[in-house]
Amino acid sequence: MGEKKGIIIAGAIIGILSVALVKLGNPVNMGFCIACFIRDIAGAVGLHRAAVVQYIRPEVIGLVIGAFGMAMFSKEFNSKGGSSPITRFFLGMVVMIGALVFLGCPMRMVLRLAGGDLNAIFGIGGFAAGILLGIAFLNKGFSLKRSYKLSSMEGFMFPAMAAAVFVLLVAAPAFIFFSENGPGAMHAPIFISLAVGLLVGALSQKTRLCMVGGIRDIVMFKDSYLLSGFLSILVFATIGNVALGYFNVGFEGQPVAHSDALWNFMGMLLAGWGSVLLGGCPLRQLILAGEGNTDSAVAVMGMLVGAAFAHNFGLASSPKGPTPNGKIAVIMLLVTVLVIAFGNIQRTSVSKSKGDVKVG
Template identity: 50%
Template sequence: MRNNFLATTPGVIAVGMVIGVLAIFLQKMGNPGNMGICVACFERDLAGGLGLHRAAIVQYLRPEIVGLVLGSLAAAAATGEFRPRGGSSPMIRFVLGVIAAMGALVFLGCPWRAILRLAGGDANAIFGIAGLGTGIFIGTLFFRKGYSLGASQRQSAATGLVFPLIMVGVLVLYLMYPQIQGQPQSGPIFYSVSGPGSMHAPMLVSLGVAFVIGIGAQKSRFCTVGALRDLFLFGSTHLFLGLCAMFVAALVANLATGGFHFGFEGQPVAHTVSLWNFMGMVTAGLAFALAGGCPGRQLFMAGEGDGDAGIFAVGMLVGAALAHNLGTASSATGIGAHGIAATLTGLVVCLAIGFAHIRRTA
């Protein structure tokens, strides 16, 4: 068997630290506050850039999403780990992706951003992380009862490559229709001229950094949801230490560069409605747990050829677009008009999916 240092505990800690530092670097290079890298936010921006929603302040074809997937693809291909697979309840995974994105956008961030928000001093993130832990804990109860979405099967290479190729397509669109300063549209592609979508690192920096993270995460199996899940299920601290390393590295980088501002009020791209910061992440956390990984890990698995993870990611793109079209996404001023309805509906659907897939016969 191939020796894989990054899959050891020191390896995943190293990857976590690199992710933490690079996230803060991306913020310094122009990405929004406490959003150096946020999979849910960036999928939301990507959906906006493609016009799937028309919220003008969150539209940008984030090269980070492309880089995370292609970095993972490169690492998997180089080490013989590219394995086209799929067929494990794809429709369910799509729905879980939709719910995960909608829940995360009530809190305003995926698990990655929850960590980065806390590392930037945003105390609202405490409620989000508590909610995330609660949602994942509920997920582990289902796993203990025999929850399974079924085994995946080997698929054609084309099936494994389709999600990475969609990402290549996004990159091609970006290059064909680059941002025009001050213009909300370039050809068919939308670009925010104000708001979080307008704040971004230079394209090659975003792409390059995410590519490196994709390589490290693919080899280390870094997963922010698996971190808490394995802790609850097995008492295993392996992935959890990677998560802690990401937090500590981001915190230190923030402290060193004056990026740490503790408090609830006035935090970047955040609101202070604690109950729904908590509940949004309960829903998202349960959806991620039932789907088998955090949004980052889903992208990395999609890069390895896992079509089910790719479908989950497509679900997140659709969910993010729905969240803005239906007014369920939060903003800096508070939760959306229908945010509570989306959170609770999503939670009920996740519970139904959980109960419907308890397969244990023994």
């Protein structure tokens, strides 16, 4: 009970801080969005040229370094990797593309609902369906095989890269792109965003917060610990939105969202299924990367490239709705994930441990 109380408190803090970031300049219902923020970073470093979504988001950097700091403090830093890196990179791309068809990661899905955006309900339905598909393959023995102990230097690399990207944000050299309008131009002050990211990263590392894990654990173990954290985020972000006048119930005219129910569902179906096979949602992958898990770092790099693909090839949705290319991509990627899921069923069943899906 004490552990559950801790994750509920952490969720409350994260929910309130998410609304505070909106008040300080972030787009509405986007206090935190791992998919959107990684997409913005991809644009800032020139991997795509969608001018309205280019900005190095300090929140993402804070999440990684905050998780790193907490892991070091609690002696949980563990440098490991080598588990099916190409597959993990590809699944990272898949999760990102699915999220950008929906226009948000699992965290933003909750924050959109907390702001009154009822389109998020279809996203949640698709996300849950994708997790159920993933669980079916976990029960059949899906595994990306074991990871291996690596040198500490290997685990330090991703947090160091995050710190280097923050230097680029502050220095703002000419080769870094910054949106002059659109969502990319809307952001809270740099050091406040970084501080919030550090705190949320530390809290997420300590509590193992993960939307995928929450739904998975309810189904597989009847354990509500992880899900209670996201329910707390929903409740307290809703309270914050109501208090600040951001709460707007409906389907139409929601900020950075579209109202195509089918493709909201399908985009998050793809994201949910890919996340289960990776062993965690985009937020959890960032936190694990901060802890020294290079498998998760590879998945995050896949998300970065997936964001570039989504905008360079017209796969990402806009407030006008999903694109034809995006719809085709979702269908093709669902088939591909099915092949990956079948192709990685092992003869020995995977351990059904709570927390992150164990590989090997």
